[in-house]
Amino acid sequence: MSKVALGLAGAGGVAGTGAFAAYQGGLFSTSTVRETLTKEGYELVNTDEQFKSFFTEFKSDGEFMKEVNKHKQAGETLEGDDGTKGKLALKALCSSYLDSKDKLGNAIKWCVLRIKDKKPDGKNWITDDGGSDGADWKSALTKSKAAMVSHGIEGISLDTQSDQDYSKIKDWCLKNKKLPINTKNKTTQRNVSSWCSK
Structure with a gap:
């Protein structure tokens, strides 16, 4: 095969790879x-x-x-x-x-x-400030700490103190409440509804 033919074959391969990536990325999707x-x-x-x-x-x-x-x-x-x-x-x-x-x-x-757009059954979301002196976040951390540890939530351990470290559950909740409701986020949605409400 000549160098020109090899070059054209290589270019075609690159273009083919790009077209496949575009297809995989949904550019040519037939679904709405x-x-x-x-x-x-x-x-x-x-x-x-x-x-x-x-x-x-x-x-x-x-x-x-x-x-x-x-x-x-x-x-x-x-x-x-x-x-x-x-x-x-x-x-x-x-x-x-x-x-x-x-x-x-x-x-x-x-x-x-988003997760925050659906009120948890029979409960209310903890407000961003967490009530007086963050009391609701402190209570939520005390109640949910073991479950959060078992789910491997970063920054939470059995030694985490609710009075000093309640901002960790608050930050986790505020971040994860913004996630869209979908199949992939079902477990997170369940945890947010349980841990971030009162």
């Missing part, structure tokens, strides 16, 4: 975003209250506003909106993402429920 999310156990934002809440939470994000503004009514300004108009634009935005084949990342960011 909705089908992918459903298959992976994500829960979609679906009530007016949820759309309003998500709009007000994300409206300070420039990228979000750029996307949601594509779906506002003519002449509307959403920047100062309390969510009344924004929820409708977000609903339209999410619908367009869910029917697409290439907007999975944004759909996960703005159109699916």
Whole structure:
């Protein structure tokens, strides 16, 4: 085989590898975003209250506003909106993402429920400050320490003191409550609901 032929074969191999990676990455996926999310156990934002809440939470994000503004009514300004108009634009935005084949990342960011969006059965989430002097976080650490150790939660050991180290459970809870609800996060969701509520 000539050097030119070898070079062309090598280039074809690289292009083929790139095309395969693009296929694996979903660029040529035949599934819609909705089908992918459903298959992976994500829960979609679906009530007016949820759309309003998500709009007000994300409206300070420039990228979000750029996307949601594509779906506002003519002449509307959403920047100062309390969510009344924004929820409708977000609903339209999410619908367009869910029917697409290439907007999975944004759909996960703005159109699916996170663990914190579902109240634990018969309980309430511990507030970020944890009540008076972090009392709720201290109590949560005392109650959940053994389970957290058995699950290998970083920074938690049987020697962890609830009075001094309660920020460790607080930090873990605040971080993990932001994860999306899906099949992969089921165990984490169960633990967050148990350890981060009262």
